[in-house]
């Protein structure tokens with residue numbers, strides 16, 4: 001007699017605990033428990049850690065595969081061809097240098113405005129053979145990211161019990177939204193000298209990690225992208241199968257750096273500074289970094305969902321109570337950007353807007 005299998009279908013493997021014993025919070029966006037349970041899970045992850053891994057997200061794999069292929073083609077070009085799309089001002093092609101105040105990491109990147117007109121303009125120096133090919137691939141990916149970010153923000157709005165749960169998604173869906181797309185390429189150590197001509201001497205002493213703070217860093221670990229929080233509303237990160245991302249998570253009132261095992265099929269969701277301000281600190285902007293310790297190249301793509309420049313950032317009324325008074329003075333995204341570009345990467349810039 002054949003006994004029908006009653007083994008339940010396992011939707012997603014439980015992530016392994018990190019070296020510090022903390023598992024990466026994971027939210028299954030297709031979980032059968034209903035929207036209420038899902039929205040509470042999203043709100044809990046954003047409040048506790050400001051970070052989670054989104055699985056079964058429903059985003060088709062095609063746009064990501066096409067974007068990765070276009071990125072690989074670009075990063076494989078000779079340095080002088082890539083430099084046609086740089087230096088980053090702040091957008092464009094960048095190599096090692098991050099921002100305007102002396103930060104650096106062992107990576108090269110493309111930083112693009114997510115607006116189609118800006119993409120079309122930038123594509124002329126990125127894919128000189130066929131700029132529209134590159135812009136089509138970017139626009140397709142950005143469209144998918146905007147949709148996923150809106151969905152997650154709506155769930156968060158519901159989970160927080162906001163009167164208007166769409167308050168956040170409306171800002172990033174606005175045609176004037178100032179969202180960005182970043183593609184980071186962390187070459188393996190053996191290829192790092194190919195990035196530019198004078199890199200050998202700069203490589204000697206730079207970016208070595210002297211002392212580790214958790215997350216078991218090996219002596220040869222190099223800083224790919226230094227510690228920071230993302231300034232925008234929400235970031236969606238996807239990478240290939242090479243590790244490197246670490247997040248600063250709270251465990252029993254203690255902050256620990258936790259390694260995030262790479263998962264190319266997932267999106268890693270980061271709460272940004274603006275979301276912390278909008279929620280009066282109910283959700284927290286997560287600090288994270290990339291440590292380049294693999295012998296293989298890491299490729300990651302991050303969509304930074306931002307409001308329009310003129311958007312006024314002020315805690316939503318339902319997040320301000322007698323027990324939880326307003327934490328930040330009102331500001332515009334344009335004002336916040338001006339401040340962030342005047343500071344180093346690791347600066348806790350939102351504190352400058354703290355009241356009292």
Ligand code: GA4
Nearest residue numbers: 090098099100103230231340341343344345
């Ligand atoms: C961090 C998050 C995004 O990568 C980014 C970065 C930006 C840049 O590379 O131009 C900044 C950094 C980021 C915050 C402080 C400033 C600006 C580099 C830097 C030192 C694109 C962003 O929006 O802010």
